[in-house]
Amino acid sequence: MRAHNFGAGPCTLPLHVLEETRDELVDFRGAGMSLLEMSHRSDTYDEVHQGTIDTLRRVAAVPDQLHILFIQGGASLQFGMVPMNLLDTGMQAGYLLTGSWAKGAFEDADLVGDAYVAWDGSVGGFTAMPGEDEVEVRPNTRYVHVTTNETIGGIRLPALPNVGVPLAADMSSDYLTRPIDWDRFDVVYGGVQKNLAPAGLSVVFLRDGAVSETARQLPRYLRYEWHVTGNSLANTPPMFPIWVMGKVLADIEATGGIEALEDRTRAKAERLYRVIDESDGFYRNPVEQRSRSHTNVVFRLDSPELEAEFLEETLRNNMIGMKGHRSVGGLRASLYAALELESVVALAELMEDFAVRHRS
Numbered sequence: 300m301r302a303h304n305f306g307a308g309p310c311t312l313p314l315h316v317l318e319e320t321r322d323e324l325v326d327f328r329g330a331g332m333s334l335l336e337m338s339h340r341s342d343t344y345d346e347v348h349q350g351t352i353d354t355l356r357r358v359a360a361v362p363d364q365l366h367i368l369f370i371q372g373g374a375s376l377q378f379g380m381v382p383m384n385l386l387d388t389g390m391q392a393g394y395l396l397t398g399s400w401a402k403g404a405f406e407d408a409d410l411v412g413d414a415y416v417a418w419d420g421s422v423g424g425f426t427a428m429p430g431e432d433e434v435e436v437r438p439n440t441r442y443v444h445v446t447t448n449e450t451i452g453g454i455r456l457p458a459l460p461n462v463g464v465p466l467a468a469d470m471s472s473d474y475l476t477r478p479i480d481w482d483r484f485d486v487v488y489g490g491v492q493k494n495l496a497p498a499g500l501s502v503v504f505l506r507d508g509a510v511s512e513t514a515r516q517l518p519r520y521l522r523y524e525w526h527v528t529g530n531s532l533a534n535t536p537p538m539f540p541i542w543v544m545g546k547v548l549a550d551i552e553a554t555g556g557i558e559a560l561e562d563r564t565r566a567k568a569e570r571l572y573r574v575i576d577e578s579d580g581f582y583r584n585p586v587e588q589r590s591r592s593h594t595n596v597v598f599r600l601d602s603p604e605l606e607a608e609f610l611e612e613t614l615r616n617n618m619i620g621m622k623g624h625r626s627v628g629g630l631r632a633s634l635y636a637a638l639e640l641e642s643v644v645a646l647a648e649l650m651e652d653f654a655v656r657h658r659s
């Protein structure tokens with residue numbers, strides 16, 4: 300039986316994508332070998348590679364002015380690559396400190412360039428995102444960095460801030476779960492393992508001409524231009540996640556595209572928030588209403604003992620991965636793209652039932 304996978308990443312993938320991958324694995328379309336054994340310079344792989352790029356461009360409605368890049372090292376490497384490639388001498392970058400991941404991005408930017416905090420959510424315990432006009436932008440700001448969804452705190456940016464400069468975004472944990480207003484961004488990045496594919500790859504969207512002069516001094520792998528020129532084939536790319544992501548994107552396209560995925564994601568989240576809000580405080584979500592994440596629903600119960608008992612019960616019911624992040628505790632249900640609504644309904648019913656049985 301397939302588990303209900305509420306883990307925060309890597310994510311559940313569509314079952315038919317896994318089955319298709321299995322069926323094609325050993326002998327890829329009659330080639331006499333697996334795609335995983337093939338040259339990344341072969342025509343066969345090239346078709347897969349370009350196919351994934353083309354599908355992505357279509358599905359996410361990416362304008363021609365943005366390059367699509369496949370880079371290893373996850374979102375974590377992009378924490379450094381973004382400032383290294385975009386910040387010219389004399390320029391600085393503003394960061395919205397919205398949670399653990401934004402903090403990581405800011406710390407790395409601060410190491411390699413001139414970065415400042417343009418909005419600080421730590422004072423509120425990272426339970427809300429900034430309003431559109433709350434961000435303070437200093438002179439000579441090259442970009443303002445946002446994290447559209449904080450995976451650990453369970454908060455989601457409801458609207459892009461008005462900043463008057465280009466935005467840079469980490470979209471790892473809500474990648475493609477809503478349309479992207481491309482005009483606002485010079486760079487968008489994310490690890491694909493939260494929503495779209497197996498781990499090993501980040502997808503970077505880079506505006507043509509966005510890189511600085513000083514980026515020429517970087518070692519090649521860290522230089523965006525190197526990946527642009529090579530069409531993400533300058534060196535051996537992670538062929539497996541690129542291949543599987545092509546299938547996942549085709550699945551998103553076939554099921555109504557990003558708009559439909561946005562609706563499905565919202566419906567899944569609303570089902571759980573409804574249980575929380577109607578539980579008379581048995582379950583508590585600390586997040587300000589408008590900042591509630593659609594992909595990571597965090598909640599607490601009255602005591603760590605009760606939380607442990609709840610967690611036990613989810614596991615007995617084949618629901619996996621609901622322990623909150625070790626830094627914050629509590630519980631978390633991650634609702635990534637391929638998680639079926641029926642899994643969410645099963646969890647919601649278990650939550651309702653558990654509350655009835657344990658309400659004092």
Ligand SMILES: *Cc1c(COP(=O)(O)O)cnc(C)c1O
Pocket residue numbers: 308372373374375376400446448449450469470471472489490491493
């Ligand atoms: C998981 C996550 C990261 C780190 O991603 P890696 O691909 O593991 O480096 C960064 N940002 C956000 C928002 C995440 O959820």
